[in-house]
Amino acid sequence: MTERILSIELSLEEGNLLLIALAECPFKIVFELIGKLNQQAHYHFAEGVDQSGKKIFTFTELEIRLAIKALGKLPYEHVHHLLFSLKKQMTHQLQPESDLPVKPSNTYAGN
Template sequence: MNPIHITISLAQGNLILEGLAERPFKQVFALIGSLNQQVNLLLPPGSPAKANAEFTFSAAELRLIIEVLGEMPYNRVHQLVQQLHSQLKLSEVRRHAG
């Protein structure tokens, strides 16, 4: 299975973590740990909320992220969901072209 690379900001990552925190721990602990580990590797401490980094997810992790975002208020997540959709679409085009 191919990893999926998604560029998100620190603020968007925090929004994802906020949504994951509403789910049972057993369901989300691995993904939360992965997000925290990637943040620590990709962004230096004190990075601004707008700082972007390319995160790597499995298809299952990305499905879970989209699920939790779908349960959050639209006005808080619609830009992130649209951005994820655009990046996934572009990734699919590149995969079929290559």
């Protein structure tokens, strides 16, 4: 079974906060994720590219859980908005299709 890939929107400021949190973790555990995030950030926020707004970063489920755990070690007032956003995006993407709300149809039986 392959691990699912999540597409998470992060601003430059949120990405920097995430890197700060990961830097506080044992290097052996986070070095690959830090490298992956740096590579994506260089692409998204390169010189001459609009650096405002949020960009899509990809994480495996394990990587996003590691990121959330790292953020949980920082002061709440610094990370609570980012944690809420990450958990919301993660929950939305991992929700099985059968749990998604069903849109009402305009067609009726017999039409």
